Amino acid sequence: MRIRMEAVTDPGALDDSGLVRHALAGEGQAFRIIMQRHNRRLYRVARGILGNDAEAEDAVQETYLQAFSHLQDFRGDARLSTWLTRIVINEALGRVRRRRDLVDLSLLDRMEGGQARVLMFPGPSNPSDPEDDAGRARLRRMIERAVDGLPPDFRSVFMMREIEEMSIEETASQLGINPATVKTRLHRARLLLRRALAAQLVSTLKDAFPFDGLRCARIAERVMRRLEQAQD
Template sequence: MSPLSLTAADIDNEIINKILAGEKRAFEQLMRRHNTSLFRLGMSILNNDADVEDAMQTTYIAAYQHLSSFRQDAAFSTWLKRILINECSQQLKKRKKVVREDISVLDDHHSVNITEVKESPVDKVINKELGTALEQALLQVPEKYRLVFVMREIEQLSTIETSQVLNISTVNVKVRLLRAKLILRGKISDYYKNDLVFPFHLIRCDRIVNNVMTHLGIV
């Protein structure tokens, strides 16, 4: 197959075959190919960059450990995103449990304002004005609509790819995307597609790659 005719999935599969054949360091290529996409997806769920980094590292470790079970007739990116979404869901459950426990402890001593224990908004870690504005608007969109919006409009996944990642019908993808756009209408609808949304910088990329490779003992 000509290099010009290779799809993103083909390239992923070539790298995966190298890893399975013993070229373990090739896993770094996979991570760097998918880091930005996973970060944006994770931020749309967790809204905390440190938590997302943890979720990404756990995702990559799990993917590496189960790489031999990956069916290459499917898209690696879809498989990887499903792992990340599951990991983010687990983190949300833990976060809610901690909040409930904190509230319980505080209630034993005095009344508590629940807003005091909420996560810090994304604008504390994102400096670009437009990116911050869009992120704040997106975070006002319910998660099930926000996920579809990020995948379709920012990550440019197809309707079918998005339905596979989220395990919902293509019709549902279209409905949720429309609903997300309606919620965002009148705010910053002209700035959907740009790299200012949950930006993923090289330093963060290197940190995640190095942490995963170290954990896996790949030097």
């Protein structure tokens, strides 16, 4: 596929199927828009499985490269975000298996299929007091450390349900487990977190694990560079 860098006309009006058509036609801007729409979701899902910022970022990058290399296989039977999410889950679990000497794989359920969902650029934050910003940043770090301390199977469910706000049914489908298991793991994750954090910190969870514009743009640039190199 030859990639051209001209802009997509009115990208906001295109749904995922439209973007896929433009991407298959080799329009580089379509690839960027796909990544911008899905980056945060993919990062958070990968982060929930891997528990590491840098490795999660690498997993998202590899997910895009796999997805874009097989974009012609996307038939629209499921949402593009679902397709991408399954890919990133498989990529992240593959990394866990490769470091099996560090992680007890008995904590992870076996997966079926492979595809995934991606991240979106966060919206601009409202102006606030610098002291308030500093306090919120400290709380986010506390929450992130507490979430990182969860067992991997609890952490992935918690990230998908509480932070990314995926439904029970979607979480169960993506992880290849029963909805009842999702509920049980989420309940246990909350109990563990309450032991580590004061109850009043729960209200700050939606700000945890942000995917800032620079990191999101960096992944997009790396993926576009790899796609262009593959053409040479």
